[in-house]
Amino acid sequence: MGRIVGLEGSFAVAEAVRMVNADVIAAYPITPQTHIVERLAEMIADGELDAEFICVESEHSAMSACVGASAAGARVFTCSAGQGLELMHEVLYIPSSMRLPVVAVAANRALSAPLSVWCDHSDAMSLRDIGWIQMFAENNQQAFDLTVCAYRMAEEVLFPAMVHIDGFFISHVIEDMELPAEDEVRDFVPDYEHPFVLDPDKPVSMGCYAPPFIYPETKKAQEVAFEATKSKILATWDEFGRAFGRYYSPVELYRMEDARIALLVMGSFSETAMLAIDEMRDAGEAVGLIRLRLWRPFPFAELRAAVKDIELLVVLDRAISFGMGGPVCSEVRSALYNLADRIPIISFIGGLGGRDISIAEFKYMIKRAQERVKEAGMEGAEMPEMIGIRE
Amino acid sequence: MEESLFIPREVTTDENFAPGHRACIGCGEALAVRLVCKALGKNVIIVTATGCIEIISSLLPKTSWRVPWIHTIFENVGAVVSGIESAYKARIRKGKIPPKGVKFVGFAGDGGTSDIGLQALSGAMERGHDFLYVCFDNEAYMNTGIQRSSATPYGAWTTTAPVGKKRPQGQMTWKKNMPDIAVAHRIPYVATASPAYPLDLMDKVRKGLDMEGPAYIHVFSPCPTGWRCRTDMAVELARLAVETGIFPLYEVINGEYHLSIDLPELKPVREYLKHQGRFKHLSDDMLEEIQTRVEEDYKRLRAKAVLD
Numbered sequence: 001m002g003r004i005v006g007l008e009g010s011f012a013v014a015e016a017v018r019m020v021n022a023d024v025i026a027a028y029p030i031t032p033q034t035h036i037v038e039r040l041a042e043m044i045a046d047g048e049l050d051a052e053f054i055c056v057e058s059e060h061s062a063m064s065a066c067v068g069a070s071a072a073g074a075r076v077f078t079c080s081a082g083q084g085l086e087l088m089h090e091v092l093y094i095p096s097s098m099r100l101p102v103v104a105v106a107a108n109r110a111l112s113a114p115l116s117v118w119c120d121h122s123d124a125m126s127l128r129d130i131g132w133i134q135m136f137a138e139n140n141q142q143a144f145d146l147t148v149c150a151y152r153m154a155e156e157v158l159f160p161a162m163v164h165i166d167g168f169f170i171s172h173v174i175e176d177m178e179l180p181a182e183d184e185v186r187d188f189v190p191d192y193e194h195p196f197v198l199d200p201d202k203p204v205s206m207g208c209y210a211p212p213f214i215y216p217e218t219k220k221a222q223e224v225a226f227e228a229t230k231s232k233i234l235a236t237w238d239e240f241g242r243a244f245g246r247y248y249s250p251v252e253l254y255r256m257e258d259a260r261i262a263l264l265v266m267g268s269f270s271e272t273a274m275l276a277i278d279e280m281r282d283a284g285e286a287v288g289l290i291r292l293r294l295w296r297p298f299p300f301a302e303l304r305a306a307v308k309d310i311e312l313l314v315v316l317d318r319a320i321s322f323g324m325g326g327p328v329c330s331e332v333r334s335a336l337y338n339l340a341d342r343i344p345i346i347s348f349i350g351g352l353g354g355r356d357i358s359i360a361e362f363k364y365m366i367k368r369a370q371e372r373v374k375e376a377g378m379e380g381a382e383m384p385e386m387i388g389i390r391e
Numbered sequence: 392m393e394e395s396l397f398i399p400r401e402v403t404t405d406e407n408f409a410p411g412h413r414a415c416i417g418c419g420e421a422l423a424v425r426l427v428c429k430a431l432g433k434n435v436i437i438v439t440a441t442g443c444i445e446i447i448s449s450l451l452p453k454t455s456w457r458v459p460w461i462h463t464i465f466e467n468v469g470a471v472v473s474g475i476e477s478a479y480k481a482r483i484r485k486g487k488i489p490p491k492g493v494k495f496v497g498f499a500g501d502g503g504t505s506d507i508g509l510q511a512l513s514g515a516m517e518r519g520h521d522f523l524y525v526c527f528d529n530e531a532y533m534n535t536g537i538q539r540s541s542a543t544p545y546g547a548w549t550t551t552a553p554v555g556k557k558r559p560q561g562q563m564t565w566k567k568n569m570p571d572i573a574v575a576h577r578i579p580y581v582a583t584a585s586p587a588y589p590l591d592l593m594d595k596v597r598k599g600l601d602m603e604g605p606a607y608i609h610v611f612s613p614c615p616t617g618w619r620c621r622t623d624m625a626v627e628l629a630r631l632a633v634e635t636g637i638f639p640l641y642e643v644i645n646g647e648y649h650l651s652i653d654l655p656e657l658k659p660v661r662e663y664l665k666h667q668g669r670f671k672h673l674s675d676d677m678l679e680e681i682q683t684r685v686e687e688d689y690k691r692l693r694a695k696a697v698l699d
Contacts, residue, residue: 023481026474050485052477057514061470064463064511068438068474071461074482076474094463191487198436198459198475200493207462208449218451 002180002244009140009170010035012177013079013105013163016147018049019185023074026054026065030084031117032167033107037079059084063091063102070100071206073197075151078102081167082109082116085123089130092160096131097222098206101154101194104132104162105147107171108267108318110353118354119167121267121318124295125327131222133161133229134295136266141177143170145246148185153236155192157229164295168354169268180244188243230297250299251306252291255281259288261312261366266292266328269316269357276362287366292328300335307336312344314369316362317384318351325349325384344373347384361387395590396597402590403429405457412455413447417622419613419629420527421447423586424498427525427610430596433458435494438472440503441465443534444527466507468497469515469524476520494600495521501528501542505569516576516605523599523606526569529614537617541567544637545684546677548619548669559672565684573607574643580606581643582651586613587629588640591651595642611638619668631663636689641696648696660685 007015013036017025025044027037043049052069056062059080066076080088085106095102108124110116127134133153137143143165150161165171196204210218233250241247254270255277256262265273270291280287290306290313292299307313313336317326324330329347336342346369351357365387372380408428414421424444431437436459439445445462448455463471476495482488497515499508504526512524531549532538539549543562548554552562573581580602584592592610599606611632613625620628632638635658640651660682664670673681 023485023487024474024477026470026477050481052481054473054477054518056470056473057510057517061467061473061511061514064467064470065474065477067463068461068471069478070474071471072436072475072478072482073488074474074478076478090464091467098463198461200434200436200459200491203457203459205449205454205456205460208451208454209446209462210451214451 002178002184004176005179006174006176007140007179008035008172008174009143009165010107010172011039012140012144013147013165014039014043015179016144016185017077018043019182020075020148020151020189021186022049022051022077024052024054024066024069024076025078026056026062026069026076027078028056028059028062028080028084030059030081032109032119032171033079033081033084035171036105036107059088060091063088066102067091067094067098067100070095070102071098071198073194075192076102077104079105079107081107082111082123085127086111089126092127092130092132095160099158100160101158102160103147103150103154104160106162106164107167108164109167116353117167119169120352120354122320124164125319125321127162128296128327131159131226132296133159133233134164135161135293136164136295137170138268138270138291140170140173140175141246144177144179145240145244145248148189149236149240149248151189153229153233156236157225157232158194159226159229164267166268184243188240226297233294248293249302250294251302252293253306254289254291256288256290256306258286260286260310261314261370262288262290262307262310263314263316263362263366264290264292264328264332265316266295267318269318269351272357272359273362276359279359280363280366298331298335303332303335304339307343310343312346312369312373314346314348314365316365317347317349320349320352329384344378344381346372346381348387349384350387355388357388395594397430397590397593399590402593403432405429407431407433407457408448409455409457413450414443415616417615417625419586419615419625420444420529422625423527423592423610423612426586426589426592427596428458430593431458431494431496431600434492435496436461436475438462438468438475438497440468440499440508442500442503443529444498444500446534465503467511468499468503468508469511469513472497472522472524473515473518473520476522494523496600497522497524499526500534501526501530501569502532502540505541505567513576516573516578516607519604521604523596523608525596526607526609527612528609529612529617530566531617533614533617542569545681546670546673548672554672560677561669561672570607570609570643574646576605577646578605578607579603579645583609583611583638583640585611585629585633585638585640587626587633591640617669620666624666628663628666631658634658635660635663636685637663639689639692641692648692650693650696653693657686657689
C-alpha cells in the first residue's frame with residue numbers, strides 16, 4: 001500500500017530510481033539537479049539502494065557511462081540540467097540510435113548567457129530531435145510516476161526515455177504525494193534482459209559505421225521503431241493507472257468541455273494556469289487548458305482531437321527560438337496545419353530564466369489573444385509576444 | 392628485456408581482430424591491434440574511439456571483431472568503459488549475472504587519447520575502474536587526413552602543420568608525454584610498447600589486463616600513409632624509434648620505472664627520420680635540436696628507472 005508523504009521533487013525522483021532498483025548511476029552535479037544525485041548517493045551509502053554510482057567528470061561522460069552500462073545490460077540512471085544537457089548533447093543521440101533503454105531526468109534550466117540557474121525550457125527544446133521518449137511533469141507526484149513509467153516504457157521498446165521536471169518549481173519544492181510501496185513498483189517495472197548485451201559468450205559489434213549505401217536504412221528503421229513506441233507508451237500509462245489509480249495521457253485536458261478557447265502549456269505552469277481557467281470559468285468564459293504530457297513521439301492525433309471544437313488556441317512557450325518564436329507553438333501549428341478548418345494559434349513566450357507568470361498574466365494572454373484575432377484575423381496570430389517584460 | 396610470458400610457438404593462432412579489415416597497406420596500427428588482441432584473448436569487452444581502428448574494422452554490415460566490441464563517439468572511451476565495468480560489477484554483486492572474470496579494454500588513437508579524449512580517460516583513471524586502456528599512437532589525425540595532434544613530433548609535416556614558404560618547420564611543438572600523464576594519476580601500471588617487439592608488447596598487455604585497477608599502454612603505431620614512407624617500413628621504423636631513443640620502451644609498475652630495453656648507445660635520430668617524407672624538410676639545426684632533446688629525455692628516463 002502506498003502512503004502520503006511530503007517530499008521534495010528531487011527526492012521523489014530519487015525514490016523512483018531506488019524502487020526500480022537501478023544498477024548504475026552516472027551523474028555530474030549541476031543546479032538544480034543536485035538534490036537528486038545527492039539523495040541517490042545517500043541511499044547507496046546507507047545501503048538502501050545497491051548500485052554503482054560513477055561520479056563522472058562531466059555530463060558528457062555521464063551519458064557515455066550510461067551508454068556503456070546499458071550496453072552491458074544494466075538498468076541505468078542519470079540526470080542533468082541546462083548547460084549540462086548541452087554538454088551531454090552529442091552523446092544523447094547514441095542510446096536512441098543504438099536502442100539502449102537509458103532513463104534520464106532533466107531538471108529544466110535556462111541556458112547561458114547570461115548565466116541563469118533558474119527554470120525555463122530552453123534546454124529541453126534543444127533536445128527535440130535526440131530520438132528519446134520525452135515527457136513533461138507538472139508536479140512532484142508526476143515526477144515520481146513518470147520516472148517509474150519511463151523505465152517500463154524504455155525497457156519494453158528499447159529506446160531511451162527522459163522525464164522533464166521544471167528546475168526549482170518541481171525539483172526544490174516539497175509537496176504531498178502518494179509514494180507507492182516498493183514491491184508494487186517492482187511488480188510494475190520487473191527485471192529486464194536486453195536481447196543484445198556486451199558479453200564474451202555472445203560477441204556482438206555495436207556502433208559500427210555506415211556509409212551512404214546503408215545509413216538511410218538505419219535511420220528509417222529507427223523512425224519506424226520509434227513511431228511504434230506510441231502504443232506501448234499508451235499501454236504503460238493505462239496499466240499504471242489501473243495499478244496506482246493515476247491515469248496519464250499524451251494530451252491532458254482541463255475544463256475543456258464546451259470550451260471555445262484553449263490555452264496550451266507544458267510543465268509546472270499548468271497548475272497556475274488551472275487557477276486562471278477556474279477564475280475565467282467562474283466569470284462565464286468558455287475557456288479550457290491543454291497540457292502536453294508527451295513531447296516525443298509527438299501526439300498528433302490526441303492534439304487534433306483536443307482542439308477540434310475550439311475557435312482559438314493560445315500556446316505558452318517557456319523558451320525562444322530566435323528569429324522563429326516559440327518552439328512548442330511552431331510544432332503545434334505544424335501539427336494542426338493540415339486540418340480542413342484551421343484555427344488561429346497565438347504564441348506567447350514567458351517564464352524565461354525562472355520568471356514567474358501570475359494568474360492575472362494567464363488571463364491577460366487569453367484576452368490579448370482574442371483581441372489580436374479580432375484586430376487582424378489569421379494574420380494577427382503570426383508573431384509571438386513576450387509577456388511580463390519590463391520595458 | 393625480461394623473459395617473456397609468451398614464446399612465438401605458444402602465441403595463439405586465433406585472430407580476434409579478424410583479417411579482411413580495411414586498413415591501408417603496411418599499416419603499423421592494424422598490426423599492433425592484431426597483436427594486442429592475441430594477448431587479450433576472448434574474455435574481454437573492447438571499447439573503441441572513433442578513428443582509424445573503428446572505421447577499418449566496422450563497416451556495416453560487417454565486422455572484424457570476434458570479441459564483444461562497442462564504438463559510440465570520439466572522446467568518451469574512458470567513460471564508456473567505466474560504465475561497462477560498473478555494470479558488470481553491480482550486476483555480479485546483485486546476482487543478476489555470474490562472475491566470469493570478464494576484462495574491460497579501451498582502444499583509441501593519439502587524438503582520441505591525448506587531445507579530445509583526455510578528460511574522460513583522466514576521469515576513468517582517477518576513479519580507479521578496473522580496465523586496460525591502449526593508445527595506438529600514429530602521431531596525427533590520420534583517419535581525417537594527417538592533421539596534427541598533440542602527439543605529433545616536433546618538425547613533422549602534417550596537413551595542418553604544413554611546410555610553408557614563410558613557415559617551413561612543420562609541427563612547432565614537442566610531443567605531449569601521454570604515459571607521464573597516466574603515471575601522474577598513480578595508477579598501478581603504465582607501459583610503452585611497439586609492434587617491432589611483439590612478445591614484449593603482448594607481455595605488457597597481459598600484465599596490464601591482470602593488474603587490478605587502471606592500466607595504460609602507449610603503443611607506437613607507424614603509419615606509412617601519414618608518415619610518407621615506404622609501405623614495408625612500419626616494423627623497421629618502429630624498431631628504429633626504439634633504437635634511437637625516440638620511443639623508449641619501459642614500464643611503470645606502481646610508480647617504479649623499469650626500462651624494457653636499456654640501450655648503452657642510441658643510434659642517431661637521423662637514422663629514423665631519413666626514411667620519412669614528413670621529416671624531409673628538416674634543417675640541420677632542427678635535426679640537432681631533436682637529437683639533443685631525445686638524448687636529454689632518454690637520460691631523464693634512465694635516471695628515473697630502477698636498474699633491474
